[in-house]
Amino acid sequence: xxxxxxxxxxxxxxxxxxxxxxxxxxxxxxxxxxxxxxxxxxxxxxxxxxxxxxxxxxxxxxxxxxxxxxxxxxxxxxxxxxxxxxxxxxxxxxxxxxxxxxxxxxxxxxx
Amino acid sequence: xxxxxxxxxxxxxxxxxxxxxxxxxxxxxxxxxxxxxxxxxxxxxxxxxxxxxxxxxxxxxxxxxxxxxxxxxxxxxxxxxxxxxxxxxxxxxxxxxxxxxxxxxxxxxxxx
Numbered sequence: 766x767x768x769x770x771x772x773x774x775x776x777x778x779x780x781x782x783x784x785x786x787x788x789x790x791x792x793x794x795x796x797x798x799x800x801x802x803x804x805x806x807x808x809x810x811x812x813x814x815x816x817x818x819x820x821x822x823x824x825x826x827x828x829x830x831x832x833x834x835x836x837x838x839x840x841x842x843x844x845x846x847x848x849x850x851x852x853x854x855x856x857x858x859x860x861x862x863x864x865x866x867x868x869x870x871x872x873x874x875x876x
Numbered sequence: 877x878x879x880x881x882x883x884x885x886x887x888x889x890x891x892x893x894x895x896x897x898x899x900x901x902x903x904x905x906x907x908x909x910x911x912x913x914x915x916x917x918x919x920x921x922x923x924x925x926x927x928x929x930x931x932x933x934x935x936x937x938x939x940x941x942x943x944x945x946x947x948x949x950x951x952x953x954x955x956x957x958x959x960x961x962x963x964x965x966x967x968x969x970x971x972x973x974x975x976x977x978x979x980x981x982x983x984x985x986x987x988x
Contacts, residue, residue: 795974798976798977800979805965805984806981806982807878807880807882807967807979807980807981807982808919808967808969808979809878809979810878810976810977810978810979813976853918853919855918857974862907862924862926862931862932863909863921863924863932864909864911864919864921864969864977865921866918866919866920867918868916868917868918869917869918
């Protein structure tokens with residue numbers, strides 16, 4: 766069973782625009798991670814945000830975490846065609862050892 | 877390349893046959909995970925090892941599935957008497973302690 770829900774399920778924007786994806790989860794967490802997956806490939810780790818952090822940046826990526834609302838968002842600024850992929854959030858629960866993934870957001874960047 | 881490798885990358889088999897997949901984690905990582913991903917879905921946890929001990933198994937892991945991690949290094953996932961519903965991407969991940977999980981490229985299984 767999947768813990769979270771991601772919104773939107775699909776997003777199509779023009780190159781250069783910003784893309785925002787949201788993730789909600791259900792249980793208490795140690796951290797939340799975002800991954801990218803190109804079609805038919807493995808998952809690439811993007812960023813990890815711990816439960817006591819509210820915001821984190823990495824290059825063109827900005828992640829926020831609101832533990833009171835059990836939600837997170839991933840912002841990709843100045844999008845590029847190479848950003849076209851599926852993006853997943855995954856939670857690392859307290860006392861649990863496994864990641865629980867959402868269903869992902871399919872992002873398409875149009876040139 | 878994350879440093880986690882999986883073999884084979886693709887496997888086509890007939891229903892009823894047995895298949896085995898291999899995962900080589902990042903060498904210093906003590907924890908190894910197997911996930912399954914079907915089309916359009918996020919990965920779902922199957923099982924995990926800490927060193928050579930298999931510490932948790934999902935209800936998704938039926939009796940036809942078995943995983944091993946001898947000597948706490950590489951791991952194998954075997955599916956016996958494959959069914960069409962086993963068709964999926966099988967992903968392996970590893971990590972040290974409670975840090976980031978790094979995923980391999982996956983093995984895509986198609987059962988005909």
